[in-house]
Amino acid sequence: MDNLDKRRIGIGVAVVASLVLLFFVGKWFIKQKATKKEQAKVEQTRQQAEKKAKQALVTLHSVCRYADSVGIDTTRFGTKAGLDQAETEEKLADLLLEIRYGKKPSRLEFSGLKEAVDSSWTQNVYEASKPTALVKLAPFGPYNQLVGHYSRLRKLARSNPALADSLRLIRQTLNFYRYVNRFDADRFVLVNIPAGELNVFGRAGERLLPMQVIAGKPDKRTPCMTTYVQDIVAYPYWNVPQNIALDEMLPRMKRNIAFIYNQNLQILNDKNQEIDPEEIDWDSLSTTNFPYRVRQASGCENSLGLLKFDLANPLAIYLHDTNSRDLFTQTADRWRSHGCVRVQKPVELANLILGSQTFDAAFMTKCLVDQKPRTLSIPKPFPVFIAYNIADVDATGKLRFYKDVYALDK
Template sequence: EFYENRDYMPAWDSWEALMDAVSALELSYQDGLNPDDYHAGALAIIIDKIEHKLNEGELDYDWVAEFDILITDAILLYAYHLIDGKVDPESLDPNWNYAFRDISPDAPYNLEKYIEAGIVSRALDDLRPPMPIYQMYIDLLAEYRVISENGGWETIEAGGAIKPGNEDERIPAIRKRLHITGDLSVDTNMQSIVYDENLERDIKLFQNRNALTPDGIIGKGTFEALNVSVEEKIDVLRINMERKRWISADLSNEYIIVNIAAFKAYYLKDHNIVFSTNVQVGQTFHKTPVFREQLRYIEFNPTWTVPVSIIRNSIIHKMKEDPGYLDSRHFELLDADGNIIPNSSVDYENLSMSNFHYTVRQKAGPWNALGVVKFIFPNKHSVYLHDTPAKSHFAQQERTFSHGCIRTQNPLDLAEVLLEGSDWTGKKIDVTIESRKTTRAFPHRDIDVMLLYWTAGYYNGDGIGFFKDVYDRDTKVLEQLNKKDTRKPKDGKI
């Protein structure tokens, strides 16, 4: 289409524009992509041949034509990968729910303009995801590649745990490992075998950054994290840069990110984290889905309508065993017209799913499975953020406990932040909850909610943290990312 629009005439008649484009393609490496996907090797060979012929006072126009076509194809493909990613997320997850970023129908015409102006590299820069975290990925990837070129770091013998105050021959190696990645905060005696307070502080930060319990004890999990090779870290960064490219950039000014792999929810304004909280997510057999919707309302004192699957697999058996079960758990029964019927009217002795024609609903209150507040962003998965009475699970580092919804550790604080600027003060929220009356509050601004799966992502709002691949998804992304590219725009054009 590009050459058809220009009557099949060559596009790259400026050597400066060509070199600008070639340099831009070489920089695809900083995006975690492979320059060879964009004909880097072939282009280098042809450039060498053209320059050699020019030095001899000759020019092979077949090579010039081949070069023109190759670099055009490379630039357009690289642009597409920056816009929508190299790997097709729908091929990995049939339930993928993010819209692809729009590719302008004027792309071929725009490329002509950029070539004429010699600003192809600048135009490609503008296609990178605009969220600051993407640049953080680029910077850290560059740092780790330098570390890799310098030999990486040595594996540290695991052995027994090391506690603060202990003396251990492995301490110098641990200090060296932290120093290499910039995790050693102060100048210290690198050869000391004493596990001192400064090192304890750095170890706790390292543990936090690697999704470990920050107890300062250098045990099995901490040794495993210390011994992850720099090459593995580089792969994880490349995987998550690709995941970032999958996500459309047209976000509201304020948005919520739930990072499933990090067990964290973040509220951001202008791409800056202003609030974060721990969350519990879906078990590995009830995975929390990845999607994006808009927050519609916040409901205080929600009731909970029990899914039929839970009635079938759990509640109906408990009702037969204990006729008082519903009352003890604050459940009520509703008939087909929505009328509440007495729990005592059920024939518990002959109860079965075939003759159970009721809706089971849990009353509002602190006992409710949804806690005292839920955050609704309508979606086909019936997934939402909510409070939970199961607070003890937040003490766990790996928090895969739900059936897919996101249980939130500090939901009332989140509600107050989201309702900022309205008449919903903290006091009004408290009074509403005490009333146990189901009440909805509506935000006065657009707030997107994004459920994401990033195994490298925001870490306490400062830098990049690494998180366990709890849903075992990284390997498939990396395999596709390392393949020679075959993915093209959906309509075959760009």
């Protein structure tokens, strides 16, 4: 092979080697470019996620400030290092739900109303977190008045630590009003035990029918509950609770059978048949041996008065008229019943719940004799809240602190 051929082969090998090298170098450059592009994309995604996480955090802090201003404990919604956008938004949604619906009050002994919590509006937490949206969550007048008092006292509390207890009591009531939002009622009855008051509220917080009530005495407490009026009974019987029949009535009946007639009582057997008191061997009876039920006949002297409002609950608690209406004017003691709630304006309350003027003012004075109980159906169940709010606003919007009659706040 001559030199020319060797040169040609060398050149060919060099060209091939160059092409191979160029191929791998090109491939490396392409890969590097793709890697840089992917890294740039990842960095952009990271920056966007970081920006959104910061936005979520800023929004959460802003809503926490608002929640704090309306008496919500926001320590449960604090953030920690490493919390991502989704976790922050979840906290934000939970906080928004509490702002709107509150927490279940700890003193409720019975919950008989079905909750209607709409969580769909928190799907866009940023839209729901706008100040204008937050304000719309609180259309109830007394709630907003109470928020105003809370804000005022918080400023004063900076120089007067003794106000801390008052603020705590206001927070409890603010939470109660938020909790009421879970039931979406156009109208509802609110009995506030410490105030000795009943109000029928409209959706915006207008007081449609305020009145006084007589609730349970301290050793016979009226329980807090959410329930509803099932029906209204005119000329009701009073089916005497067994503990009252045994502890209070039986000793008096044994001492003097005339007590039965004076109180217009009826003795019923296990078949619901009335028994002649003269035929009963009273000496053989005791608190552990009393095979009867005691009922008070209907009429003006009935302890339930002329109207009874049946409430759905297993505790035998209801609203009713009373045969001692003078108690509303002759004494300030509003806590003297066995647990049920005596109402000052039974006719007005019945007509409002029934949605018609079913009873006139003369109904309370006619007092017809030999009347049997008559049950009146209502258009739809009427919500009733029996609450224990020591701090509240009155009809004028003035802040009130009522006596802790059951000593529940100690």
